[in-house]
Amino acid sequence: MTETAILWLRRDLRLADNPALAAAMSKAERVLPLYIHAPGEEAPWAPGAASRWWLHGSLASLDRELGAHGSRLAITQGDSLETLCAVAREIGATQVHWNRLYDPVPRGRDTRIKLALREQGLLVESYNAALLREPWEVRTASGEPYRVYTAFWRKCAPELLERKPTATPDIFRPAPEYTGLPLAELGLLPRIRWDQGLAARWEPGEPAALARARTFVERDLPGYAVRRDLPGIAGTSALSASLHFGEIGPRRLLALIGELHGAPSSPTAETYVRELVWREFAYHLLFHYPRTPEVPLDPRFARFPWRSQEGSSGSGLSAEEALAAWQSGRTGIPLVDAGMRELWHTGWMHNRVRMAVASFLTKNLLIPWQAGARWFWDTLVDADLAANTLGWQWTAGCGADAAPYFRIFNPVRQGGRFDPDGDYVRRWCPELSGLPAKHIHQPWTAPEALLRTSGVRLGQDYPRPLVDLAKTRQEALAAFETIKRPWASQPSF
Numbered sequence: 001m002t003e004t005a006i007l008w009l010r011r012d013l014r015l016a017d018n019p020a021l022a023a024a025m026s027k028a029e030r031v032l033p034l035y036i037h038a039p040g041e042e043a044p045w046a047p048g049a050a051s052r053w054w055l056h057g058s059l060a061s062l063d064r065e066l067g068a069h070g071s072r073l074a075i076t077q078g079d080s081l082e083t084l085c086a087v088a089r090e091i092g093a094t095q096v097h098w099n100r101l102y103d104p105v106p107r108g109r110d111t112r113i114k115l116a117l118r119e120q121g122l123l124v125e126s127y128n129a130a131l132l133r134e135p136w137e138v139r140t141a142s143g144e145p146y147r148v149y150t151a152f153w154r155k156c157a158p159e160l161l162e163r164k165p166t167a168t169p170d171i172f173r174p175a176p177e178y179t180g181l182p183l184a185e186l187g188l189l190p191r192i193r194w195d196q197g198l199a200a201r202w203e204p205g206e207p208a209a210l211a212r213a214r215t216f217v218e219r220d221l222p223g224y225a226v227r228r229d230l231p232g233i234a235g236t237s238a239l240s241a242s243l244h245f246g247e248i249g250p251r252r253l254l255a256l257i258g259e260l261h262g263a264p265s266s267p268t269a270e271t272y273v274r275e276l277v278w279r280e281f282a283y284h285l286l287f288h289y290p291r292t293p294e295v296p297l298d299p300r301f302a303r304f305p306w307r308s309q310e311g312s313s314g315s316g317l318s319a320e321e322a323l324a325a326w327q328s329g330r331t332g333i334p335l336v337d338a339g340m341r342e343l344w345h346t347g348w349m350h351n352r353v354r355m356a357v358a359s360f361l362t363k364n365l366l367i368p369w370q371a372g373a374r375w376f377w378d379t380l381v382d383a384d385l386a387a388n389t390l391g392w393q394w395t396a397g398c399g400a401d402a403a404p405y406f407r408i409f410n411p412v413r414q415g416g417r418f419d420p421d422g423d424y425v426r427r428w429c430p431e432l433s434g435l436p437a438k439h440i441h442q443p444w445t446a447p448e449a450l451l452r453t454s455g456v457r458l459g460q461d462y463p464r465p466l467v468d469l470a471k472t473r474q475e476a477l478a479a480f481e482t483i484k485r486p487w488a489s490q491p492s493f
C-alpha cells in the first residue's frame with residue numbers, strides 16, 4: 001500500500017535540517033506539507049502584528065522552495081485537530097509528522113492532538129528542530145531545572161556543541177491532491193500598510209536566512225565580541241526572527257561556524273555561541289516555569305508596588321500616558337526613544353537597547369514589565385515567548401539569574417558608552433542630529449545657545465525628559481526595599 005503522510009509545519013519553515021520533513025520523506029511515498037493557521041489556539045500569545053507580517057513572507061518563501069523540489073505548501077485554517085483529521089481522511093494519510101513547539105499552550109494542544117490521532121490509528125511522530133537539546137533533558141545534580149545561566153552553560157556547552165544538523169532529503173515525495181487556501185486568505189499582512197519599514201529591512205524565508213547566516217559567520221563573527229554591543233552598526237547576526245520561525249536552526253549555525261572557523265568551540269565563536277545558548281536557556285525556563293510569561297519567577301515581585309494605571313508616573317503624566325510616550329519614542333531620553341522608534345519602523349531593536357528601554361520602563365517609570373513585554377510581542381518581528389519573557393524578567397530583576405534590582409541601566413551612560421558618537425540616536429531621532437556627541441544623549445544639559453545653533457527646541461521638536469533619571473532611580477530602589485523585607489510597608493509616591 002502507498003503510504004501518505006502529512007508534514008504539519010509550524011515554526012520550522014525550512015527544508016534543511018528539518019527532522020520531521022526528513023522523516024516524512026523517508027517513511028511515505030506521498031507527503032503533504034501543510035500549514036494550518038490557528039492563532040486562537042496560541043492565545044493569549046497568538047502572533048502579534050509584526051510576527052504575522054514575517055510569517056506571511058516565510059510561508060510564501062517555503063512554498064517557492066518546496067515548488068523547486070516538485071512539492072508545494074498546502075495552506076488552510078481552522079481547528080488544528082479537526083483539520084488534520086479531515087485532511088488525513090481526504091488524502092488517505094496514515095502518518096503525521098511535526099517538529100515540536102515548546103510554548104505552554106501549543107505544547108498542551110500538540111499532546112492532545114498526538115493522542116487523538118494515535119487513537120484513530122495514525123502513526124504520529126514529533127521531532128526536535130528548534131533546539132540543541134530538549135529542555136527536559138537538562139537538570140542540575142539534584143534533579144532541578146537550572147535557574148542560573150552560567151551553570152546551565154557549563155553543564156550544556158560541551159555536549160550542545162556536538163549537535164549535528166539533519167540531512168536534507170535527496171528525494172522530495174510528491175504532494176497528494178489537496179485544495180487549500182491562497183496564502184492571502186489568512187490575512188497576515190496589515191490592511192493599512194504600515195509595514196514599509198519592515199519590508200525595507202527584512203527578507204523572510206530560508207534562502208535569505210541562510211545567506212545572512214553565511215555572511216555573518218564568514219565576515220562578522222570574528223568581530224562579534226566587540227561589535228555586538230554597538231547599536232549604531234550592524235554587528236550582530238540579525239537572525240532572531242529566522243530562528244524563531246525555524247527558517248534556520250541552531251545546529252545548522254553551529255555547523256556553519258565549524259565549516260568556516262574550525263569548531264564551534266573555537267575562541268572566535270564563543271561569544272556568539274553563548275548567545276545561542278541563552279536562547280536554549282530561555283526555552284529551558286519557559287518549559288519548566290510555564291507561567292512566567294505572566295507571573296514573575298521571583299515570587300517577591302508579585303507584591304512589587306508598580307504604578308497603577310491611574311497613578312502618576314512621577315512626571316505629572318498618568319502611567320498610561322507614560323506608557324504611550326515610551327511606546328511612541330517620546331520620553332525625552334534619546335537612547336530610549338531611538339530604540340523604540342527603531343522597533344516601530346523595523347520590527348527589531350538592538351539587544352543592548354532592548355535592555356535600556358526595558359529598564360527605563362520598569363525602573364524609571366515603574367510600569368509593570370508585562371506591559372512592555374506585550375508591546376514587544378506585537379511589534380517585534382522576532383517576538384518569541386521564551387526569549388521575550390526571559391529578557392523582560394531579567395531586566396526587571398524578577399527572573400532567573402536576575403541582575404540585582406539595584407543595577408539600574410542609566411540610558412545616558414549606556415548611550416555614552418555604546419553609542420559614543422551618537423550615530424544611533426541621530427539615525428532614529430533626526431531632530432537631535434545637530435547636537436554634538438557630548439550632549440546627544442542628554443540634550444537637557446546643553447546650554448540654550450548650543451541648542452539654538454543645533455536647531456533643537458526642547459519641549460517642541462523633541463520632548464524634555466519625562467522623568468528625572470536620578471530621582472526615579474532612588475524611587476525604584478525604595479520600591480524594591482518594600483519587597484525585600486516582607487514586613488515593610490509600601491512607599492507612597
Ligand code: FAD
Nearest residue numbers: 236237238239240275279351354382383384387388391392
Ligand atoms: P545575536 O546577537 O546575533 O544573537 C544570536 C542569537 O542568539 C539571536 O538571534 C537569538 O536567537 C539568541 N539570543 C541572543 N540574545 C538572547 C537572549 N538574551 N535571550 C534569548 N536568546 C538570545 N530575542 C528574541 O529572539 N525574541 C524576543 O522576543 C526577545 N525579546 C527580548 C526582550 C528584552 C527585554 C530583551 C532584553 C531581549 C530580548 N531578546 C529577544 C533577546 C535579544 O535581544 C535578541 O535575541 C537579539 O537582539 C536578536 O538579535 P540578533 O539575532 O542579531 O542577535
